[in-house]
Amino acid sequence: MKELLSVQNLKKTFKISAKQQKIQNTKQRIKVAVDGLSFTAYEGEVFGLLGPNGAGKTTTLRMMSALVKPDEGDVLVDGSSVVKKPDEVRSKIGFLTSELKLEEFFTPNYLFDFFSELHGVAEETAAARKQKLFERFGITNFAEVKVGNLSTGMKQKVSLVISIVHNPDIIIFDEPTNGLDVLTAKVVTDFLLELKQQGKTVIVSTHIFSLIEKICDRVGVIIDGKMAVCDTLENITADKPLEEKFFDIYAERVGETYEK
Amino acid sequence: MRNSIITVMKKEFMRFFTDRRMVVTTLLMPGIMIYFLYSFMGSGLGSKLGESEDFVASIAVQNLPESMQTIGEGETPMEFKDLSEQGMEQALEKLQQSEDSCDLVAVFPEDFDAQVAAFDVTAGTEAPAVKLYYNSTNKDSQLTYNMMREMLDTYESALANKFDVNPGEESYDMATKEDMSAQIFSMMVPMLLMIFLFSGCMAVAPESIAGEKERGTIATLLVTPIKRSHLAIGKIISLSVIAVLSGLSSFLGTMLSLPKLMGGEESVDASVYGVGDYILTLLVILSTVLVIITLVSIISAFAKNVKEATGWVTPVMIISMLLGVTSMVESLCMTDPVWYLIPLYNSVQSMNGIFSMEPNIINIVVTVVANVCYAGIGVLVLAKMFDNEKVMFSK
Numbered sequence: 001m002k003e004l005l006s007v008q009n010l011k012k013t014f015k016i017s018a019k020q021q022k023i024q025n026t027k028q029r030i031k032v033a034v035d036g037l038s039f040t041a042y043e044g045e046v047f048g049l050l051g052p053n054g055a056g057k058t059t060t061l062r063m064m065s066a067l068v069k070p071d072e073g074d075v076l077v078d079g080s081s082v083v084k085k086p087d088e089v090r091s092k093i094g095f096l097t098s099e100l101k102l103e104e105f106f107t108p109n110y111l112f113d114f115f116s117e118l119h120g121v122a123e124e125t126a127a128a129r130k131q132k133l134f135e136r137f138g139i140t141n142f143a144e145v146k147v148g149n150l151s152t153g154m155k156q157k158v159s160l161v162i163s164i165v166h167n168p169d170i171i172i173f174d175e176p177t178n179g180l181d182v183l184t185a186k187v188v189t190d191f192l193l194e195l196k197q198q199g200k201t202v203i204v205s206t207h208i209f210s211l212i213e214k215i216c217d218r219v220g221v222i223i224d225g226k227m228a229v230c231d232t233l234e235n236i237t238a239d240k241p242l243e244e245k246f247f248d249i250y251a252e253r254v255g256e257t258y259e260k
Numbered sequence: 261m262r263n264s265i266i267t268v269m270k271k272e273f274m275r276f277f278t279d280r281r282m283v284v285t286t287l288l289m290p291g292i293m294i295y296f297l298y299s300f301m302g303s304g305l306g307s308k309l310g311e312s313e314d315f316v317a318s319i320a321v322q323n324l325p326e327s328m329q330t331i332g333e334g335e336t337p338m339e340f341k342d343l344s345e346q347g348m349e350q351a352l353e354k355l356q357q358s359e360d361s362c363d364l365v366a367v368f369p370e371d372f373d374a375q376v377a378a379f380d381v382t383a384g385t386e387a388p389a390v391k392l393y394y395n396s397t398n399k400d401s402q403l404t405y406n407m408m409r410e411m412l413d414t415y416e417s418a419l420a421n422k423f424d425v426n427p428g429e430e431s432y433d434m435a436t437k438e439d440m441s442a443q444i445f446s447m448m449v450p451m452l453l454m455i456f457l458f459s460g461c462m463a464v465a466p467e468s469i470a471g472e473k474e475r476g477t478i479a480t481l482l483v484t485p486i487k488r489s490h491l492a493i494g495k496i497i498s499l500s501v502i503a504v505l506s507g508l509s510s511f512l513g514t515m516l517s518l519p520k521l522m523g524g525e526e527s528v529d530a531s532v533y534g535v536g537d538y539i540l541t542l543l544v545i546l547s548t549v550l551v552i553i554t555l556v557s558i559i560s561a562f563a564k565n566v567k568e569a570t571g572w573v574t575p576v577m578i579i580s581m582l583l584g585v586t587s588m589v590e591s592l593c594m595t596d597p598v599w600y601l602i603p604l605y606n607s608v609q610s611m612n613g614i615f616s617m618e619p620n621i622i623n624i625v626v627t628v629v630a631n632v633c634y635a636g637i638g639v640l641v642l643a644k645m646f647d648n649e650k651v652m653f654s655k
Contacts, residue, residue, distance in 0.1 A: 065483055068649040091485035100483060101476035105275055117267040118484040162480075 001042035004078050004170055004201045005064070010037040011072035012059050012225075033059040035225035036073070041170075041203055041218075046196050048216035048233075049205040050246060056225035057205040058097065061174050064203070065095040077170060091119065096163040097174035104148030108139050108158045111147070112165060119166035126165065133161045137187065153184035160188065171195060172203045177211060189214060209243045221246060223253045264486045268494025272468060276502050286463045286502070290456065291509035298517035317404040319364045320351040325372040328415070338404075343367070355395045363404040365393035376419065438532040438617065445518070445530070446615035450608045451584030452514050453507065457545065458577045460506030461552045462570070464499050469560035470569035478652060489643040492557075496639055500553045504546060511545075533617070540614050540624055547631035548607040552580070554638030561645045561652075580604050587612040600626040603634050 012034040021027065034056040041047040049057045062068045064075050066086035074081050080088040102111055112134075116126035134140045137157040147155060156176075164171060173192070177185040192215050195202050206212060212219055213233065219242075220230040228249050229236060236245055276282055322343040343351055343365065354362035368390055369375055375388040390412060394405035426432045472478035481491060515530040556573050563569035583604045586592040593609060600606040606627040613619045645651045 067479065067483055068653070087485045087487060090483060095483045099476055100480040102480060103275070103472075103477050104475070105279065110274070114267065114271055115484065118264055118481070118486050120263070120485070 001044070003040055004043045005041040005047075005203065006076040007037055007039050007060070007064065007073075008075065009073035010034050010060065010063055010070050010075065012056075012063060012068070012070055032225050034063070034070075037222070037225065037227050038073075039220050039227060039230050041201050043169075043201055044196065044199040045217040046192065046202040046204060046215050048212040048219045049203065049222055050207065050209075050212055050219055050242075051205075051222035052207060052250070055222045057222055058099075058174055059225075060222070061095070061097065061172050061203070061205055065093055065172055066090050067095070091166065092168055092170060094164040094166070094168040094171040095174075096160055096172070096176060098178060099174075100159065100163075102147045102155065102159060102162065105146060107144050107146055108134070108150075108161070109143040111158065111162055115162050116165045121166050129165065129167065133164070136191075137161055152179060153181055156180055156184060157187065160191065168200075170201045170203070172205075174205045175207075176204065177206070177208065209241075209246065213237070213242055221249050223250060226253075228253050264490045265494040265497070268481075268486070268491055269498040272495060272498035272502075275468075276464065276498075286460065286506045287509050290459070290506060291511075291513035294456075294510055294513035295517045298514065298521040302517070302520035315400065315403075317363050317400070317407065318361055319366055319404065319408070320346065320354075320362050321366045321368070322348075323368040323370050323372060324366075325368055327373050327376075338407075352393060355393060355398075355401060358395055358398040358401070360400070363394070363398070363401045364408060365391075366408060367391040367393075437529060441529050441532045442615060442617045445533075446612050447588045448518065449511075449514065449615050450587040450611035451581070453511060453545065453611060454548075454580050454584035454604070454608060456510030456514070457503065457507040457549055458552055458580050460503035460510070461499070461549065461556045462573060462577065463506060464502050465553055465556040466560045466563070466566050466569035466573065468495060468499055469557050470563045470566045473561070473563075473652065474565040478646075482646065482652065487643075488646040489639065491646055492639045492642040496550070496553055496557060496635065496642070499557070500546075500549045503549045503553055507545060507549060533615075537614050537617070537619070540619055541611060543628050544607055544610045544614070544624060547628040547635075548604070550635035551603050551607075551631045551638070554635045554642065558638060558642055558645065561642060583608050595620065595623070597623055597626045601630050603631060606630060 011032070014031045014033055016024070016026070016029055016031050021029070037056070037060055039047070049060065051057050059068070063070045063082060064077070066082045066089045069086075070083065074083050075089070076082075077089045077092050080092060082089045106114070109130075112130045113126065116123075116130075121129070134143055137160070139154075139157060139161060142150060142154060147158060150158065156179075160176070176188050176192070180188065189211060192202055192204065196215065196217075202215075204211070204216065216233050218230070218232050219236055221228045221236075233242070236242065239245075240248070276286075317338045319338055319340050320343045321340050324340055324342075341362075346354075348365070348367075351362055351365045355365060369388050372388055372390070379385070379387055392405060392408055395401040396405075469478075472481075482488075519529060555576065556569075559572050559576070560566075560569040563572055586605065587608050593612060600609065600623045606623075610619075610624045610627040613623065
């Protein structure tokens with residue numbers, strides 16, 4: 001299988017402000033968010049990043065999508081380095097996270113055209129893709145309604161479609177079903193499976209075990225910014241269900257146990 | 261390259277021009293408000309200082325001297341009433357109450373004419389005194405007081421009249437209508453324009469930069485392959501266009517209403533300037549807006565939200581207003597081109613030169629080129645900031 005994404009010894013630290021030191025009850029001035037993380041994603045696979053809140057999943061995805069710069073290490077996206085050629089990386093990936101918001105003043109129709117233009121998609125190609133994606137997600141009905149007037153589920157559908165206007169081969173989703181009702185969550189999950197069938201490489205960060213079990217081929221468990229386990233879903237869940245296995249790994253790494 | 265800049269510009273224009281509220285408050289209202297405000301101020305001042313045609317000043321007078329029996333026959337008729345008919349106390353009460361029947365109380369010494377004739381300036385004795393009681397809050401009373409005072413002063417001068425200065429109806433002021441207009445416009449317009457241009461920039465830049473940060477929409481742009489410099493250029497150009505339109509709206513309102521504010525079209529007339537003057541003004545305005553927009557955008561990029569951005573920009577606006585005042589102080593108006601490298605000051609002084617009808621082309625060129633260079637440097641700084649995660653994603 002072709003290696004499409006390679007995360008190489010990634011490291012990222014943040015300064016902790018005096019205010020945050022108080023809140024977190026710590027005297028540490030530096031927080032290591034990601035600490036020497038490495039993994040690879042292959043063409044046509046869904047790779048799941050699993051971990052508790054604050055484990056470093058989102059920071060890793062932000063570095064992969066060239067939104068923030070790594071302190072050390074690199075990410076190669078289809079051969080392009082996020083450190084050396086961030087613009088090239090951005091053109092090759094689609095990134096969806098709850099932190100990326102859409103201008104509420106504009107309609108889905110306008111936003112699709114706008115982001116297609118920014119990605120350099122030809123007008124005709126964009127129009128055909130818009131029609132296909134809008135129909136697939138039922139956006140056509142509210143394509144001319146301002147985003148500010150849409151429900152959370154509708155907004156998430158629009159965000160998802162906008163993130164893939166340029167038909168990227170690598171798609172990165174950060175908590176894609178967070179805060180969604182069950183129906184919209186199912187639409188998103190089904191679409192992730194469709195992308196997999198289309199041969200796209202999908203990286204999903206989540207703490208929802210069922211989502212991982214349903215769509216992922218391989219899983220990386222991140223704890224305290226480090227890769228605790230990285231293997232196929234099959235191997236990880238060979239002896240125990242994913243949830244139990246995760247807590248075992250967590251207890252082993254952090255030294256805390258959880259009641260099952 | 262050009263495409264992504266134009267795409268960003270189109271989006272900014274779309275955001276602004278399809279929002280009726282923003283168009284009305286930023287483009288239409290400033291010009292209209294200024295026009296009506298200045299027009300009302302002009303007519304208000306005129307009516308405060310002027311007099312109505314059928315006005316007759318009512319004066320309660322004690323011991324009206326014979327020498328002044330005819331003073332009520334001037335342009336504004338005066339009606340004298342003997343104070344003894346109503347009494348001093350009642351007349352003063354009428355003045356206090358602003359009653360129409362009494363605009364002024366004048367008290368002359370009993371033998372005023374004789375005392376004046378006998379008075380020797382060199383003797384060091386006290387001069388005969390005339391007491392004028394009036395109510396400064398009442399327009400008619402104030403006007404009557406001014407007229408009476410002027411007439412008494414004239415009478416006093418006439419008593420010892422040995423020579424005249426500028427006698428007769430002839431006009432001795434050699435200033436032309438153009439000179440008078442230029443003097444007023446060069447003092448007022450640069451300062452007002454700086455305020456309007458800055459207000460226009462304040463209305464759009466913090467919302468577009470800090471607002472996008474606050475709402476999280478800037479991050480959505482930053483994950484696209486658009487170059488940060490293109491994003492910065494696209495935003496600055498489009499915001500500048502909107503700010504210029506806003507500034508021009510205010511400028512138009514000012515130019516149309518300033519003659520009314522200054523007491524009528526006869527003394528102040530904006531038509532004294534030629535097309536060339538207006539083109540030079542437009543060039544200076546455009547380059548000034550580029551500088552201000554860049555400055556406000558950089559400050560907005562540092563801010564976490566619109567409120568913080570507005571707070572940080574306000575002191576800069578005050579500084580620009582103070583620089584605007586330099587057009588009124590001759591000693592602060594420099595002619596050496598080096599001074600025209602100072603941003604904002606150069607704009608004020610260039611506009612001052614244009615509106616004084618003495619434009620210094622070299623200084624104007626220095627101003628425009630320097631401003632464009634500063635804006636270019638600002639674009640680079642803004643692009644760096646867009647690429648800085650600590651700036652763009654600070655919480």
